[in-house]
Amino acid sequence: MDVSLVVEQFLNGFQLGIILFLMAAGLTLVFGILDMVNLAHGSLYMIGAFYGATFAVWTDSFILGVVLMVPAMLVTGIVIERIALRTLYARDHLDQVLATFGLILFFNALTRIIWGPEGVVVPLPDFLNGSVDLAFGIVYPVFRITIIGVGLAVALGLWLLVSHTRIGMLIRAGASNRTMAGALGVNIPMLFTIVFGIGAVLAGLAGLIFAPIQTVFVGMGEDVLIIAFVVIVIGGIGSIRGAFIAAILAGLIDTMGRSFLDVLLLVFLSPNAAESAGPALSSMLIYILMAAILFFRPQGLFPPKGR
Amino acid sequence: MIAGINMKSATSWMTLGVLVMFAVMPFLAPALGEPFYVKVFARVMIWSIAAISLNLIMGYGGMISFGHAVFLGIGGYSIGIASTHGLDNAWIQWPLAIGVCAVVGLIFGFISLRTRGVYFIMITLALAQMIFFLSVSAEQYGSDDGLNIWQRSEFGVAWFDLENALTMYYVIFAFLVAALFAMWRIVNSRFGLVVRGSRSNDLRMQAVGFPTYRYRLTAFVIAGVMCGIAGILQANFEKFVSPDMMNWPVSGELIFMVVLGGMGTLIGPVVGALVFLLLSEILKDITEHWHIIFGPFLVLVVLFARGGVVGLLTTGVSRE
Known part of the structure; x- marks a missing residue:
């Protein structure tokens, strides 16, 4: 192991x-402020990737694909919120889970009808296609570095938005006491729509920037959605900071576990046992982490204040 | 009104009617020229048992598990794995599968019942996905492709062979009747009343002096075992198990069956499974993109028919 x-x-x-984090941020915002479990967030991830891929093929530019995806997702998110989700805010969590589960089935079928079952391949522009020598002979693809850069920028922007702008203040007010904020004159339905739109764009962005690595296919959002759930549960539902830390933690543990767990297991087990136990155990690592964290802190690592 | 078999109520007639229909189906369907529907109804009964078990914790206990299908998978895989290693004796296979489900139910319940509300939903989901990914990565047991079961469980009695389609059907039927009877006894027992009380007001139940965590955990394990039995039956019926039988959409479908039929009613989950599976068979005939109709249907049921089918048919008879 070098x-x-x-x-x-x-x-x-x-x-x-x-x-x-991009997935979890939207989920945790929507949950923290709207008190709404939205399984269809995984569909937004998928739709964003399909939009971006289509725009990228039309305009023959990956960058333009990303740029056009943002307003498209914003509109899509707002439309979905206005038509389908708005009536669910006052319902209990069971209703929200079921109805958004229905939406997933619908969006998967719709996507399959529009784009076909085989998915779309997103071409990468040349300037993102190479690799760079970081240091000490470590070569790393430019595109993956770009993802990290974009993600960190979005995280920073989101933090600035939530903690240093007027709209962020309204979002926080809405999260800690919806009724009081409404009584003080905040247009709560409008705020909800904006929050949902932001969440939709973030999910779409996550889907699109992952697309060149994974290809775009129907149902692609669902595995990510479930790990994003794990992330926001670990981080504490409603907390952006918690979502960030938990997302990085989950990403590192999952990836490192998949690569090195079998090597680590060799210390304790025979080569045969290590080889078969390694992949099985590494796919369970983040869930074990979640179970352990919840055992000691049932509200997650950073439960938001005032709830 | 307590949800139970009260011969005067509409729901008990519905229960009787549904059970009679299941009982005569192996003769009725071929007579109507639709022998295929015998298989469909066998599946309906297996799903019914799973939905009944979910109804115990979700409908009566208020614990919304979004990972209940995991017990279908664990029950099924216990049979499949035992069978792969040449162990076909039902007297060993079945208790083994039930034991595994009970242990997993105990562990999962122990962890997830420490939390409430939406945390509980997500944790049960995540724990179930953990087992799902475990089954996907188990290469010696077929990974994604699943596991064929060449030989159904053997009871060692000559006249009682699950390979006989009629025997298999009536074994499933017997388990469905047993599940309904067990549920009727459970929800009307002192234990069941504590679980239902803890749904309405857990704090008050604790203040009265009930250690509700233990009661809820017990209910969770019972539900897990009962769903595991559905898994055992499914593995035997289909002669095949795969990770897909416990993937998260299946848990969503189970929840929908319970809500569609009527949460917290005895026969609701059975009616829900029946309507769900028949409707999906019909829609699949119409278009391969049947989810485009089914998804919005699900949303509409949630928005406009909270009592489910049983609630709609028994309007005027208040539930609980």
Whole structure:
């Protein structure tokens, strides 16, 4: 096991963490402020990737694909919120889970009708296609570095938005006491729509920037959605900071576990046992982490104040 | 009104009617020229048992498990794995499968019942996905492709062979009747009343002096075992198990069956499973993209028919 492989896998894990954060940020905002469990967030991830891929093929530019995806997702998110989700805010969590489960089935079928079952391949522009030599002979793809950069920028922007702007203040007010904020004159329904729109764009962005690595296919959002759930539960539902830390943690543990767990197990087990136990155990690692954290802190690592 | 078999109530007639229909189906369907529907109804009964078990914790106990299908998978895989290693004796296989489900139910319940509300939903989901990914990564047991079961469980009695389609059907039927009877006894027992009380007001139940965590955990394990039995039956019926039988959409479908039929009613989950599976068979005939109709249907049921089918048919008869 050489150092460059460890560094490379560490960066891969960090990059997975960034993607998870983009998903989890939207989920945790929507949950924290709207008190709404939205399974269809995984569909937004998928739709964003399909939009971006289609725009990228039309305009023959990956960058333009990303740029056009943002307003498209914003509109899609707002439309979904206005038509389907608005009536669910006052319902209990069971209703929300079921209805958004129905939406997933619907969006998967719709996507399959529009784009066909085989998915779309997103071409990468040349300037993102190479690799760079980081240091000490560690070569890493430019695109993955870009993902990390974009993700960190979005995280920073989101933090600035929530903690240093007027709209962020309203969002926080809405999260800690919806009724009081409404009584003080905040347009709560409008706020909800904006929050949902932001969440939709973030999910779409996560789907799109992961697309060149994974290809775009129907149902692609669902595995990510479930790990994003794990992330926001670990981080404390409603907390952006918690989501960030938990997402990076989950990304690192998952990726590092998949690469090095079998090597670690060799210390305790025979080569045969290690080889079969390694993949099984590494796919369970983040769930074990979640179970352990919840055992000691049932509200997650950073439960938001005032709830 | 307590949800139970009260011969005067509409729901008990519905229970009787549904059970009679299941009982005569192996003769009725071929007579109507639709022998295929015998298989469909066998599946309906297996799903019914799973939905009944979920109804215990979700409908009566207020614990919304979004990972209940995991017990279908664990029950099924216990049979499949035992069978792969040449162990076909039902007297060993079945208790083994039930034991595994009970242990997993105890562990999962122990962890997840420490939390409430939406945390509980997500934790049960995540724990179930953990087992799902475990089954996907188990290469010696077929990974994604699943596991064929060449030989159904053997009871060692000549006239009682599950390979006989009619025997298999009536074994499933017997388990469905047993599940309904067990549920009727459970929800009307002192234990069941504590679980239901803890749904309405857990704090008050604790203040009265009930250690509700233990009661809820017990209910969770019972539900897990009962769903595991559905898994055992499914593995035997289909002669095949795969990770897909416990993937998260299956848990979503189970929840929907319970809600569609009527949460917290005895026969609701059975009616829900029946409507769900028949409707999906019909829609699949119409279009391969049947989810485009089914998804919005699900949303509409949630928005406009909270009592489910049983609630709609028994309007005027208040539930609980």
